[in-house]
Amino acid sequence: QITLKESGPTLVKPTQTLTLTCTFSGFSLSTAGVGVGWIRQPPGKSLEYLALIYWEDDKRYNPSLKSRLTITKDTSKNQVVLTMTNMDPVDTATYYCANIAAAHFWSPWGQGTLVTVSS
Amino acid sequence: EIVLTQSPGTLSLSPGERATLSCRASQSVNDNYLAWYQQKPGQAPRLLIYGASSRATGMPDRFSGSGSGTDFTLTISRLEPEDFAVYHCQQYGRSPHTFGQGTKLEIK
Numbered sequence: 643q644i645t646l647k648e649s650g651p652t653l654v655k656p657t658q659t660l661t662l663t664c665t666f667s668g669f670s671l672s673t674a675g676v677g678v679g680w681i682r683q684p685p686g687k688s689l690e691y692l693a694l695i696y697w698e699d700d701k702r703y704n705p706s707l708k709s710r711l712t713i714t715k716d717t718s719k720n721q722v723v724l725t726m727t728n729m730d731p732v733d734t735a736t737y738y739c740a741n742i743a744a745a746h747f748w749s750p751w752g753q754g755t756l757v758t759v760s761s
Numbered sequence: 762e763i764v765l766t767q768s769p770g771t772l773s774l775s776p777g778e779r780a781t782l783s784c785r786a787s788q789s790v791n792d793n794y795l796a797w798y799q800q801k802p803g804q805a806p807r808l809l810i811y812g813a814s815s816r817a818t819g820m821p822d823r824f825s826g827s828g829s830g831t832d833f834t835l836t837i838s839r840l841e842p843e844d845f846a847v848y849h850c851q852q853y854g855r856s857p858h859t860f861g862q863g864t865k866l867e868i869k
Contacts, residue, residue, distance in 0.1 A: 679858070689806065689849055689860040702856045705762065738805055746853050747796050749808035749817065 644668035646678075646739050646752035653758050654729050660757060664722040664739030671697050671717045675744030678722040680713065682735040683754075690735075694742060695722060731759045763788050763852050765861035773869040780837040782864045784850035789830045791854030797826055797835045798849045800863075806849060810835060842868075 650662035662680070669676055679694035693703045693713040703711050712725045722739060740751040764787040774780055784795065793813040798806035808817040810826035813833055823838040837844055845868050850861040 681860075688862040689851075691851075691858050691860060694858070704857050742853075745811065746794055747808060747811035748851065748853065748858070749811075751805040751807070754805050 644741050644750055646741060646750065648737055648739050648752045648755040650737075650755060650757065652756060653760065655761050656730055656759060658729050660724075660726045660729050660733070662724045662726075662737055662739075662755065662757075664724070664752060666720050666722070666739075666741065666752075669741060671695075671715050671720070671722070673697055673744075675746075677742035678715070679740050679742050679748055680722075680724045681738045681740065681748075681751075682733075683738070684732075684735040687735075692726075692737075693724060696742070729759045733757070734759045762857055763790065763855055763859050765850055765852060765859055767848075767850055767861035767864045769864060770862070771865045771867060773867050774840055775869045776840050776842055778840050780835075780840055780844070780866060782835040782848055782866070784828075784833040784835070784861050786831040786833070786852060788855075790833075790852045793829050794852060794854030795826075795828070795833050796851045796853060797824075798851065799844075799846050800849060801846045809848075837866075840866075 646666040677696040680692040695713045710727045715722045736754040736756045738754045740748040766785045768783045795813045797810040800806040814826045825836050847863045
């Protein structure tokens with residue numbers, strides 16, 4: 643059974659850097675074709691793709707946020723870390739990570755973590 | 762970037778009725794890599810359909826997906842009370858993997 647869980651601060655101040663960790667089990671990021679992606683959802687709004695990383699360390703970013711995002715993996719710890727710099731109140735959202743299967747679809751997702759940006 | 766447009770924004774139906782949700786892409790979706798997710802309040806999205814028409818494991822057969830190229834449809838044959846939720850489409854054939862804005866399916 644594949645599970646993922648997001649962790650990180652629930653409150654960050656404007657201009658700070660957000661660091662989120664996705665800890666997963668049931669699969670390995672050293673398996674060919676596998677990846678982990680990050681998505682966010684502002685309250686009452688739709689889903690927004692942020693970034694993904696594949697087993698061979700191929701990294702892809704949302705072009706509109708690329709300058710602020712960094713995604714890394716620690717295969718030995720079964721973790722993927724997303725950092726987002728220069729946080730703003732509009733970045734307030736629930737942040738999800740998800741498994742990307744060898745067939746490329748995204749499932750399952752973690753439960754999500756709500757991050758509020760406020761001074 | 763491929764833009765996905767879902768319609769309608771809100772769909773009001775009664776249990777037992779048939780629901781038809783649309784997802785239109787601004788460019789052809791590679792290999793029909795189009796997924797549908799169901800999201801209930803306070804929950805993470807759950808995969809319903811992948812590859813435009815393949816049902817995810819455990820999803821009831823009243824859910825079906827169809828379409829190719831730029832036009833895709835999610836059909837729920839007979840609505841059950843638990844089906845009222847928000848439905849999102851996503852293309853994962855070309856980076857960035859974009860989402861539609863969602864369709865809210867509400868009880869009439």
